[in-house]
Amino acid sequence: MTEPNPNVHGLVLAGGSGMRFWPLSREMSPKQLLTIFGSESLIRQAIARLEVRVPPSGIHLVSNERLAEELRNHLLGSEKEYGEIRYVVEPVGRNTLPAIALAAALIARDDPEAVVVVLPSDHVVEQDGRWEETLDAAIDLAADGFLVTIGLKPTRPETGFGYIEAGEAVEGKGERARHIARFVEKPDLARATEFCESGKYLWNSGMFAFRADVILAEVEKHTPEIAAVVNELAAMPMAEWLTEREMKRFGALEALSIDVGVMEKSDKGAVVCAELDWHDVGSLTALAELGVPDCDGNVTRGNTVTVDSHNSIVWGDRRVVAALGMEGTVIIDTHDATLVCPKDRCQDVRKVVEVLKERGSEEAITHRTMRRPWGSWTVIEEGQGFKIKMIEVKQGARLSSQEHQHRSEHWVILSGTARIERGDEEITLHPGESTYIPASTVHRLENTGKIPLRLIEVQNGEYLEEDDIIRLADEYEREKKPWA
Amino acid sequence: MTEPNPNVHGLVLAGGSGMRFWPLSREMSPKQLLTIFGSESLIRQAIARLEVRVPPSGIHLVSNERLAEELRNHLLGSEKEYGEIRYVVEPVGRNTLPAIALAAALIARDDPEAVVVVLPSDHVVEQDGRWEETLDAAIDLAADGFLVTIGLKPTRPETGFGYIEAGEAVEGKGERARHIARFVEKPDLARATEFCESGKYLWNSGMFAFRADVILAEVEKHTPEIAAVVNELAAMPMAEWLTEREMKRFGALEALSIDVGVMEKSDKGAVVCAELDWHDVGSLTALAELGVPDCDGNVTRGNTVTVDSHNSIVWGDRRVVAALGMEGTVIIDTHDATLVCPKDRCQDVRKVVEVLKERGSEEAITHRTMRRPWGSWTVIEEGQGFKIKMIEVKQGARLSSQEHQHRSEHWVILSGTARIERGDEEITLHPGESTYIPASTVHRLENTGKIPLRLIEVQNGEYLEEDDIIRLADEYEREKKPWA
Structure with a gap:
């Protein structure tokens, strides 16, 4: 089955809060937007995995209102633009069931035959x-009415994942398509080891496929109150989802x-047994799992020095980061913030972010580099x-026609x-050339050239926030919301 | 004795290499140039301690050739200028005896009655x-021909210092002026405790006073080969000390x-017993000794977050530095480099600096901020x-008249x-105003104003090193060496 199924749609769950990867991630740059594993961001990698069977116009990103703009900036702001991706905005974050049900209802409205991955x-x-x-096996099973989970053959007795016990083979679908005997919550090490050795248990990967109408019927059956709300919302324009009334209603779900809400209760479950080189990027320790350790067991990146240090993660960028005599320590250095913690405390990084948020620190919220559809600053x-920015405009891109009330700008061209x-x-x-833009001009x-345009902007003025901008014309229609 | 003695001269040993305080210190910004304790740098604090009895023109700084320029930049580049300070350049670093003997010989040449602190x-x-x-007690004793060490009443059984056993009182000089019974090398904890409790032992502070002719006679007596070389050097212009021949001769001492070379062997030794709030800034752990710990025992500075961390030093600047679950750890963050090590490894920081030097890393040598007589960049x-600099010019100061062969410069004024x-x-x-300086102009x-002038300089060109400068006129006579 390599013939594309036109009814297949993709759904990427992209609403993560970005606290556990701080300082690499920020509230407005959660880990899915980071390019730390491979040459593309995690969200672009997820989209690429769907794209082998689904065109971009059939891919939906589920996130929240604030993040949707950042996702659009990110997906437009690199050489490969994803302009046709759809954005689905959860009124309020209520875990995965309400979000998936809402997206499925939306998709089913336009395509009653839809299969959703x-x-x-x-x-x-x-x-x-x-x-x-x-993916093909999952789509094939889903098209036949199953609620499909992709199950991964365990490679270690992991206690951090849920497991699925595979049952009988689904008739006519080959050895890897199985009925689900049962779901098992995160086990202790002894049980995880047993599961690993038995050959009958799989990791629950969190990747699913099902027909939209089937999942909606199951949501109706097991959680009718959620079904009622999402069906109503799916009939409205998305902008209305963000009214106080609907946010309150959705937030009450x-x-x-x-x-937990559907897959474990349904009798339509099936699992596709998969052997993949797969990693879940759960916390900063993933940097060690996915990196190549040196002979001291350290995983390092950037301009680092390790002396008498072992089993540590030293993650730098341009600045020098030196670890002397450290064991099992995580050191993450970014442009504006550094974190140091023992490896086994990585799950508590959010405690640091909470302190920063209480202080109103910008370092909890944004990076110093901001993506825009035309490039970045x-x-x-x-x-x-004063404020000094480095601005990068990608080939052929054009910023909005704009003016500022409170600041003048000097621009000095560096390249392009x-x-x-x-x-x-x-x-x-x-x-080497420059110009001056007085306030209110x-x-x-x-960038009319063939290479990226880079320039230095020196802003002067009494008020230098981003909201001092009047946009008169914009190629990216940024006055329109991503989901509109 | 508050009447100033016109024969008193000051000598500050300022040749330290700056490796043990990395990344706060750099080879060209050793710890004596740092403003980390109090509102002035350590070298300015040392000068101020002498200034209560010695005018700046009587103060000599002993350092090496490269550092002398930085010392001058530092001592001219702030509001209080020390233009009359003298610079003594060791041909080669050979520990304190050759350096002190050389400076004493130089001082004795002009003032045969000189007392040197x-x-x-x-x-x-x-x-x-x-x-x-x-200080007055030490000068008084020294004027009478003693080799005086200032001995400090111990406040803890410190094993990192040498001790002096105080002997009989020096006749007619009061209770605190004592003959020296003996010098004791760094003791173990049991002996240090004994010393502390006995009331007869003092810390050897490394602060001395003596007549120049007396120390030179003792050097002659105990190390005649050193005396021979320094006497010959003292008769030459200082520039000749830096010829290959003299550097080789001095380097062979x-x-x-x-x-060790003189004080412990001489029978002219005396000690002034002092009770001072005194700290030796030996390694990064001094940050903890001199700081005020919070209720978790952490000493922090700057924009720091500590969560479940104890007895640590978290030393930041403008960037956020977060320590989560760390115990007894030193985290030092600077503009371009970060160090993490356990407290008890601070003495090995030079190992990190050695790695950086092998790599040719600028971060071992300089800070990103460089002092100049007119201010800093x-x-x-x-x-x-391209290169972007923030330039600060102090009130009334003027840079040299200059031109660059390879770069143009844009200047945007921020303040002043x-x-x-x-x-x-x-x-x-x-x-908010700006100008453009083309290459070869x-x-x-x-700065003609009443407040510091700050501006942004954007340099463009193919070659952007500091040595692309032709100075046509300079108020600070920087073509002349500091010691010339």
């Missing part, structure tokens, strides 16, 4: 042919995972009355070619 | 009246400390073909008032 956005899967085979210095509208003038600048910046 | 540059001493009393970003010569033009710029920058 659900992927988390924090997995790393080696892209060999085994993935496509697994029980926060249930799809596993990075704050490299700021102080009383800039076409600039400034009031009634139009000028072209090359590296309409201006527009475009 | 020697201070290390890494002490912190509470400036109450007790210091002046101690035995590397002896003044304690900081590299805030650099990349292919800049008078700029650019080719034949002369312009005055205010905050003579230019000069001056």
Whole structure:
């Protein structure tokens, strides 16, 4: 079955809060937006895994209102643009069942035959042919009315995952398609070891496939109150989901995972047994699992020095990070924040983020580099009355026509070619050249060259926040919400 | 004796390598230049301790050739300028005895009656009246021909210091002036405890006072080969000390400390018993000794978060530094480098610096902020073909008239008032205004205002190193060496 099934839709669960990967992640740059494993971000990797069978226009990202804009910036702001991806905004985060049911209801409205493949956005899967085979098997079973979980053959007695006991083979679907004997919650080490050795147990990967109408019928059967709300919402324009009334109604639903709320209760369950080079990026220790340790057992990145240190993660960027005499320690260094903790405390990183949030620290919320559909900007210095940004505009991109009430801007070109509208003038600048944009002057910046345009912007003024911007025209229609 | 003795000279040992305080210190910014304890750098604190009895023109700093320029930049570059300080350059570092003997010979040449007070540059001493009393007692004894060590009443059984057993009182000099019974090398804890309790032992502080002719006679007596070389050098212009021949001769001298080489052997020794709030800033753990611990025993500075962490030093600057679940750990964060080590490994920090030096890392050598006589500059970003600096010019200061062959410069004023010569033009710029200096254009920058001038400089060009500068005129006569 390599013939694409036009009824297959993709759903990526992309609403994670980004606290457990701090300081690599931030509230507005959760781990799914990070490019730490492989050459693409985790969300782009998840989309790519769906794209082998689903066109981008059939892929839906489920997230929340604030994050949807960041996801769009991220998916437009690199060379490969995902302009057709759909955005589904949970009114309020209520775990996976309400979110998946809502997206399924939305998809079913337009395509009653829809088969939905659900992927988390924090997995790393080696892209060999085994993935496509697994996906095809799951889609095939789902099309026949099963609620399919992708089950992974365990490679270690992991106590952090739930397990599935595989039952009889599903008739006519080969050895790897099995009925589900039972779901098992996270076991202790003894049971996990037993499961591993038995050959009958699989890791519950959190990847699912089912017909939209089948999952909705099962949601109706097991959690009718959730079914009622999502069916009503699916009939409304998405903007209405974010009204106080609907947010309150959705927020009152029980926060249930799809596993607990439906999969474990349904008699339609099936599992596809898969052998994949698969990783769940759960906490910062994943950096060690996915990295290559040196002879002291340290996994390092960037400009690091380790002396008499062992079994540690030393994760730097451009700055020097030195570990002397450290054992089993995680050191994560970013542009504006550094974390040091023992490996076995990584699950508590959110405690640090909570302290920062209480203080109102921007370092809990954003990175200094912000993606935009046209490229990105990075704050490299700021102080009383000034802010300095490095701006990168991708080939052919053009920022909105805009003006600022409170700040003037000096631009010095570092590389590439800039076409600039400034009031009634139009000028072209090359590296080493500069211009000045006084406050209240309409201006527009475009990269007309063949390489990325990079420039330094020095802002002066009494008020230098991002919201001092009046957009007069914008190619990316940013006045429209991503889901509109 | 508060009447100043015009024959008293000061000598500050300022040649430290700066490795043990990395990353706070660098080879070219050793700890004596750091402002980490109190509001002034350690070297300025040492100078201030001498200044209560010695005018700046009578104070000599002993260091090495490269560091002397940095010391001058440091001592000129703040509001209080020390323009009259003398610089003594060791041809080669050979521990304290050759250096002190050389400086004493130089001082004796101009002032045969000279009394020399020697201070290390890494002490912190509470400036109450007790210091002046101690200094006066030491000068008084020294003037009478004694080799005086300032001995400190121990406050704990410290095993890291040498001790002095105080003998009989020196006749006519009061209870605190004692003959020296003996010097004792660093003791074990049992002996240190005994010493502490006995009331007869003092810490050897490394602070000395003696007549120049007396110390030179004792050097002649105990280490005649050192005396021969320093006497010859003292008769030459200092520039000749740095010829290959003299460096080789000096470098062949035995590397002896003044304690071991002379003080312990001489029968002219005396000790002034002092009770001071005194700290030796030996390693990074001094940050804890001198700081105020929170209720978890952590000493923190800057933008730090500690969660479930104890007895640690978390030393940040502007960036966030978070310690989660750490015990007894030192975390030092600077603009361009971070160090993490257990407290009891601080003495091995030089191992990290050695690795960096092998790699040719600039982070071992310099800070991103460089002091100049007129102020300072900081590299805030650099990349292919560009470098961005924040430049700060103190009130009334003027940079050299200069030009660059390979780079153009854009200047954007952030605060203060800049008078700029650019080719034949002369312009005055205010905050938010900018100018452009093309390559090969003579230019000069001056702060004519009443507050510090701060500006952003964006350099463009193929070669952006500091040595692309032709100085045409310079108020600070930087073509002249500090010691010339």
